[in-house]
Amino acid sequence: MGRITLDKVTKSFGEVQVIPPLDLTIDEGEFVVFVGPSGCGKSTLLRLIAGLEDITSGQIRIDRQDATHVPPAKRGLAMVFQSYALYPHMSVRKNIAFPLKMAKMDPAERDRRVDYAAKVLNLTDYMDRRPGQLSGGQRQRVAIGRAIVREPAAFLFDEPLSNLDAALRVNMRLEISELHNTLKTTMIYVTHDQVEAMTMADKIVVLHAGRIEQVGSPLELYHTPRNTFVAGFIGSPKMNLIEGPEAEKHDAHTIGIRPEHLDTSAESGLWEGRVGVSEHLGSDTFFHVHDTGLAEMLTVRASGEVALRHGDKIFLTPQMDKLHRFDAQGLRIA
Amino acid sequence: MATQHSRAAARFMISPSVLLLLGWMLIPLGMTIYFSLLRYNLLMPGEHPFVGWENYSYFLSDPAFKTALINTLLLVVGVLIITVVGGVLLGLLLDQAMWGQGIVRILVIAPFFVMPTVSALVWKNMFMNPVNGLFAYAAKFLGLQPYDFLSQAPLMSIIGIVSWQWLPFATLILLTAMQSLDQEQLEAAEMDGAGPFSRFFYITVPHLSRAVTVVILIQTIFLLSIFAEILVTTNGGPGNASTNLTYLVYAESLLRFDVGTGSAGGVVAIVLANIVAIFLMRMIGKNLDA
Numbered sequence: 001m002g003r004i005t006l007d008k009v010t011k012s013f014g015e016v017q018v019i020p021p022l023d024l025t026i027d028e029g030e031f032v033v034f035v036g037p038s039g040c041g042k043s044t045l046l047r048l049i050a051g052l053e054d055i056t057s058g059q060i061r062i063d064r065q066d067a068t069h070v071p072p073a074k075r076g077l078a079m080v081f082q083s084y085a086l087y088p089h090m091s092v093r094k095n096i097a098f099p100l101k102m103a104k105m106d107p108a109e110r111d112r113r114v115d116y117a118a119k120v121l122n123l124t125d126y127m128d129r130r131p132g133q134l135s136g137g138q139r140q141r142v143a144i145g146r147a148i149v150r151e152p153a154a155f156l157f158d159e160p161l162s163n164l165d166a167a168l169r170v171n172m173r174l175e176i177s178e179l180h181n182t183l184k185t186t187m188i189y190v191t192h193d194q195v196e197a198m199t200m201a202d203k204i205v206v207l208h209a210g211r212i213e214q215v216g217s218p219l220e221l222y223h224t225p226r227n228t229f230v231a232g233f234i235g236s237p238k239m240n241l242i243e244g245p246e247a248e249k250h251d252a253h254t255i256g257i258r259p260e261h262l263d264t265s266a267e268s269g270l271w272e273g274r275v276g277v278s279e280h281l282g283s284d285t286f287f288h289v290h291d292t293g294l295a296e297m298l299t300v301r302a303s304g305e306v307a308l309r310h311g312d313k314i315f316l317t318p319q320m321d322k323l324h325r326f327d328a329q330g331l332r333i334a
Numbered sequence: 335m336a337t338q339h340s341r342a343a344a345r346f347m348i349s350p351s352v353l354l355l356l357g358w359m360l361i362p363l364g365m366t367i368y369f370s371l372l373r374y375n376l377l378m379p380g381e382h383p384f385v386g387w388e389n390y391s392y393f394l395s396d397p398a399f400k401t402a403l404i405n406t407l408l409l410v411v412g413v414l415i416i417t418v419v420g421g422v423l424l425g426l427l428l429d430q431a432m433w434g435q436g437i438v439r440i441l442v443i444a445p446f447f448v449m450p451t452v453s454a455l456v457w458k459n460m461f462m463n464p465v466n467g468l469f470a471y472a473a474k475f476l477g478l479q480p481y482d483f484l485s486q487a488p489l490m491s492i493i494g495i496v497s498w499q500w501l502p503f504a505t506l507i508l509l510t511a512m513q514s515l516d517q518e519q520l521e522a523a524e525m526d527g528a529g530p531f532s533r534f535f536y537i538t539v540p541h542l543s544r545a546v547t548v549v550i551l552i553q554t555i556f557l558l559s560i561f562a563e564i565l566v567t568t569n570g571g572p573g574n575a576s577t578n579l580t581y582l583v584y585a586e587s588l589l590r591f592d593v594g595t596g597s598a599g600g601v602v603a604i605v606l607a608n609i610v611a612i613f614l615m616r617m618i619g620k621n622l623d624a
């Protein structure tokens with residue numbers, strides 16, 4: 001139940017190949033996050049798995065069975081859309097019960113499942129309202145409820161939180177992780193927000209122009225990014241990438257150092273620069289350092305409050321064991 | 335624009351047009367009501383004595399009135415059913431991506447631009463005519479007896495002609511409503527296991543309900559007063575088999591020169607139209623609120 005394999009899957013819209021041949025295995029019970037910049041094909045990949053788009057070539061297997069030409073309803077997958085896609089003329093109860101009604105399930109069992117989903121998702125008080133009378137977070141939960149009742153082999157989420165405000169997003173993130181722990185069902189989650197990816201995933205798939213750049217656990221991607229794209233995409237603030245003579249000193253085309261792995265000092269250090277904008281978060285301070293001669297700008301993360309002002313001189317020293325090295329093709333040098 | 339002064343100025347400036355419109359509406363209405371209370375027949379010159387409700391009782395007790403009332407309802411309801419059902423089906427068809435879509439859409443809309451008198455004449459002479467009509471020709475080709483539509487089934491024929499005129503309107507409104515349906519809802523329903531028919535009845539039809547109410551409201555207003563199509567095809571006949579209220583009023587006042595009874599009929603038609611309007615507004619109000 002819930003193992004999905006993509007085998008040399010490609011997708012073209014007319015002449016344009018959006019997904020070049022792609023292999024991926026998603027294990028039973030895993031929480032997999034597809035992450036990548038806008039337009040890289042995350043939604044397309046999810047829709048291919050769901051069956052809402054036909055694949056151009058290759059094979060999709062669900063639980064070892066060829067599902068390439070199986071219609072969406074028969075794949076046993078449930079999808080939560082970015083726009084929620086609730087049925088506006090039906091009450092919350094009817095929305096959640098809709099897939100069961102379509103499956104011609106016996107009404108008693110149907111009610112039992114709907115009530116269970118409502119309880120899990122805290123929707124019991126809203127069952128007779130229309131979607132239009134709910135808040136964004138509640139609508140999101142109804143959409144999840146509609147997915148849960150089918151007891152699918154896997155859940156597919158397409159940027160489900162992007163319409164919510166920041167605080168609610170953090171909450172729903174936790175609720176979805178919690179749900180995954182309760183149900184232990186495979187989940188595939190699409191987002192362009194790397195923080196969501198890092199916090200929720202068992203396994204992250206980084207996509208770039210339809211290609212998989214790297215697959216791994218959040219910490220694997222953080223510690224050993226396979227190339228400069230992943231290095232720059234995972235982690236916040238972004239990793240500093242430095243090219244030129246300084247990189248050649250380390251026998252590399254590009255070196256990368258994360259903002260949190262730069263030590264600062266007012267008196268001495270390896271690199272010298274001038275402080276630009278500082279962002280004070282309370283727990284941390286991010287500041288931009290200019291005029292180092294290494295790159296346009298380096299970002300530094302210091303914990304706590306740092307008393308540095310715009311224009312101050314500053315010395316930076318990278319923690320050598322945390323330095324990432326990449327060759328001319330952008331690939332990691334071990 | 336919202337200061338006291340500017341509002342007063344605005345009222346002052348629109349007052350001529352308001353007065354003109356009021357006069358435009360009130361004077362004919364007042365005169366109709368006034369005439370409806372007189373014995374006023376153009377064939378009997380001389381006095382126009384005040385007769386109270388006599389014209390009304392005469393008009394309402396005329397057996398033609400009942401027929402006309404039923405015909406009016408049949409005409410309105412028949413055309414509404416045909417145009418709404420046909421409009422939904424045509425809308426579904428036109429919503430598909432297909433070759434020559436632009437031209438097909440224009441062709442579908444075309445009947446709406448043809449004047450009622452012209453389209454009724456075209457139907458009468460070129461399609462339904464039992465000798466020269468296209469239908470007669472087709473029937474003869476198949477070895478059947480040509481059917482004289484306008485004398486055998488006059489009301490049905492008129493319903494057909496009027497439906498043909500109003501189908502584009504319904505199609506257009508329903509097509510735009512269909513195009514505004516969120517595709518993700520249909521995809522969600524597909525994932526939920528709904529087949530094409532379930533998707534149509536559970537998702538598309540409820541989505542269309544507002545557009546359908548708008549179509550019904552607007553068409554009813556126009557269909558209650560269908561006149562030209564009847565005048566140029568059947569003249570309300572045979573007998574009064576295709577006479578509706580509007581045509582009856584015309585027949586009373588202009589064919590029999592009885593201004594008094596004609597006016598009474600006009601007032602009755604206004605009252606009936608308003609009753610229908612109240613019902614419709616109730617229905618619309620409910621449908622548009624949700």
Ligand SMILES: Nc1ncnc2c1ncn2[C@@H]1O[C@H](COP(=O)(O)OP(=O)(O)OP(=O)(O)O)[C@@H](O)[C@H]1O
Nearest residue numbers: 013018036037038039040041042043044045191192
């Ligand atoms: N129906 C379509 N026809 C043609 N091209 C399409 C179609 N759908 C998507 N594309 C193209 O495929 C590429 C990937 O689109 P996709 O929607 O998967 O991006 P995404 O990663 O989900 O982006 P976002 O984060 O902005 O949602 C884009 O370049 C897009 O223009």
Ligand SMILES: [Mg+2]
Nearest residue numbers: 042043044159
């Ligand atoms: Mg997307």
